[in-house]
Amino acid sequence: MPFLKRHKIPEEIENYINVICILDAVRVGRFKRLRELQDYIEKLDLEKKVPEFKWKTLKGDIESLLSLPGKSPSLRRFTSILPILNTLITLSFLIMIVLATLNTLSPKIITFNLHDVLMTIIFITGGLLVARWYMEEKIKEFYEESQKKKLRLGKINQMIIDKLLNVISEKKISIEKVRLKLFNIDYKGIIVLKKPSFFREHYLVKLNVKENIKG
Known part of the structure; x- marks a missing residue:
């Protein structure tokens, strides 16, 4: 699910939030289920509610952005390797935590040179982190080539956020416990609670x- 909800909210609001989170993810190439997005858009009838919203144009921009990795062999390779790197990095940290905990609670269990093992793991993890940073930067550079389409998607998403805030204000719906997962924060009407x-x-x-009420 694109967002987190701590209590039940109206389906209309949920659909708006799903559209917002999906479009935001598309801006960084992280969402590919176009049919799901189209279903939410049709349920909300956004073409009538939001100015400048044209699904045909939007779909073309999205398909163009999502097809970018296929145009670059190196980008395809990076996007396929990144999940593996993330898993290995997580495992490395978990192993270090487990070893450190065992050494504290039951030092007799450790029959090898813990310092050397930890230093080796730290060295490997450092290499993995550098590799991940490099790949993420290359992916970022590649997507910046389509900045105009990304900015247009961001502008449309802002319109949808504004519309959602108006609906929430008019209907006096409580969404205090609803949390959205966004990759971009260049929007008005949101408050960042936690960074990546x-x-x-x-x-x-x-x-x-x-903020919307004041505006």
Whole structure:
């Protein structure tokens, strides 16, 4: 699910949020289920509710962005290797935590040179982190070539966010406990709660209904 919800919310609001999170993910090439997006858009009838929203044009931009990896062998390779790197990095940290814990609680169990083992794991993990950073930068550079389409998607997404905030205000719906997972935060009407971390690639945000009311 593109967003996190801690309590039940109206289907209309949920559909809006799904569209927002999906379009945001598309801007960084992270979502490919176009049919799912189209279903939400049709349920909301966004072409009538949001100015400048044209599904045919939007679909073309999305397909163009999502097809970018296929145009570059190196990018295809990077996008396929990144999940493996993330798994290996996570495992490395877990192994270090387990070894350190065992050494503290039951030092007699450790029959090898813990310092050398930890240094080796740290060295390998450092190499994996550098490799991940390099690949992420290359992917980022590649997608920046389609900046105009990404900016247009961002502009449309902002319109949808504005429309959603208006609906929430008009219907007095509580969405205080709803959290959105976004990769971009260049939107008005959101509050960033958590930044990306080692274990999380996205921002955790909530909607700022009060800002919309003031605006």
